[in-house]
Amino acid sequence: MSPLFSLKGRVALVTGASRGLGFAMARALADAGALVVLNGRDAATLAARCAEIEAAGGRAAIAAFDVCDRPTADAAIDDIVARYGKLDILINNAAFGVPRDFFDISDDDWRLSMNVALDSCFRLSRKAAVGMAAQGWGRIVMISSVNARIGRGTNTPYITAKAGLEGLARGMASELATQGVTVNCIAPGYMATDINTVFRAQPGKYDWISNRTPMKRWGSPEDLMGAAVFLASEASAFMTGQVMVIDGGMTIAI
Numbered sequence: 001m002s003p004l005f006s007l008k009g010r011v012a013l014v015t016g017a018s019r020g021l022g023f024a025m026a027r028a029l030a031d032a033g034a035l036v037v038l039n040g041r042d043a044a045t046l047a048a049r050c051a052e053i054e055a056a057g058g059r060a061a062i063a064a065f066d067v068c069d070r071p072t073a074d075a076a077i078d079d080i081v082a083r084y085g086k087l088d089i090l091i092n093n094a095a096f097g098v099p100r101d102f103f104d105i106s107d108d109d110w111r112l113s114m115n116v117a118l119d120s121c122f123r124l125s126r127k128a129a130v131g132m133a134a135q136g137w138g139r140i141v142m143i144s145s146v147n148a149r150i151g152r153g154t155n156t157p158y159i160t161a162k163a164g165l166e167g168l169a170r171g172m173a174s175e176l177a178t179q180g181v182t183v184n185c186i187a188p189g190y191m192a193t194d195i196n197t198v199f200r201a202q203p204g205k206y207d208w209i210s211n212r213t214p215m216k217r218w219g220s221p222e223d224l225m226g227a228a229v230f231l232a233s234e235a236s237a238f239m240t241g242q243v244m245v246i247d248g249g250m251t252i253a254i
Contacts, residue, residue: 001032004235008033011084012232013077015039015067015124016094018046020193021143024221025091025228030058032229034089037061037080067094067120077127086135089232090128092121092165093143097158099199105157113157118164125172129181138181139232142169146189146247162187166243173241182240184231189247191219214249 012029016022018040030036030053038046038053043064053060063080065072080087096116098109125140132138147155148162166185173183190209192200200206200218210216227244230236245251 002235005229005233006033007089007229007233010034010088010232011037011080011086012089012091013037013039013063013080013087013128014091014093015120018042018049020195021188021191021221021224022091022093023049024225025093026060027053027056027058028225028228029089029091029232030060031056032233034232035059035061035084037063039063039065039067039076039094041066067124068115070123073120073124074127077124077131081131087128087131088135088137089139089141090124091141091143091228091232092124094120095143095145095158095161095195097155097195099154101154102156110157114161114164117158117161118168121165122168125168125183129172129176132181133176133179136180138176139236140169140172140181140183141228141231142166142183142185144169144185144187144243146187146245146251148187148243150251169243170241177240182231182236184236184239184241185243186224186227186231187243187245187247188224189213189219189245189250191221191223193221212250213247214253217248219246219248 012034014022014026017026017038026036040046046062050060050062063076065076142165144165145162147159148166169183169185
């Protein structure tokens with residue numbers, strides 16, 4: 001592996017890492033040499049994922065907490081730093097959407113979506129960035145979505161949160177650029193993961209997305225692995241405040 005892409009000696013936290021996109025990116029960081037702390041709410045599931053990474057020769061640990069619980073999340077980052085001496089990489093992957101028609105979205109639905117998909121990313125990033133700036137090196141990666149720039153019915157809270165997440169990344173990137181900390185986004189297209197099983201099962205939806213995508217397929221979690229390593233490594237040292245769209249061409253074609 002080129003030294004540019006090596007994460008040897010780095011410590012990373014990936015939220016929502018018990019399955020899907022989060023676990024794939026965690027695996028990629030571990031394969032590149034990082035010690036990866038897997039976050040999720042269920043400790044038993046995280047322990048199983050951790051064992052998979054270790055069985056493949058990687059280094060992993062778990063941090064079971066709800067990203068919306070600020071005191072617990074802050075304490076988890078403090079614990080990571082206490083145990084491993086630092087936190088170099090944060091991937092904000094945990095997200096949540098309310099699949100309802102616009103007029104059926106309650107204030108509670110809206111607030112929950114914002115809290116998971118946007119507010120928690122702000123709080124975790126703010127907490128992690130303190131140590132990163134102090135050591136003069138850090139990588140924060142927000143997992144956005146093509147839905148930050150193209151709309152779809154029954155998805156308004158999620159669309160709004162992801163658009164806000166990209167704005168958050170630009171604002172943080174501007175302020176942290178001179179302190180060795182980069183902040184970038186990955187915007188996946190439609191990925192075949194557990195989170196959208198119900199949507200994919202609706203008549204015609206799977207084929208509609210496939211046909212709308214120039215590559216004629218849905219993405220897989222593995223499609224984000226290379227981008228995650230790139231944005232977490234020295235290879236992206238002069239890149240900040242940007243969005244990498246990985247969507248099979250969906251947003252560039254009519």
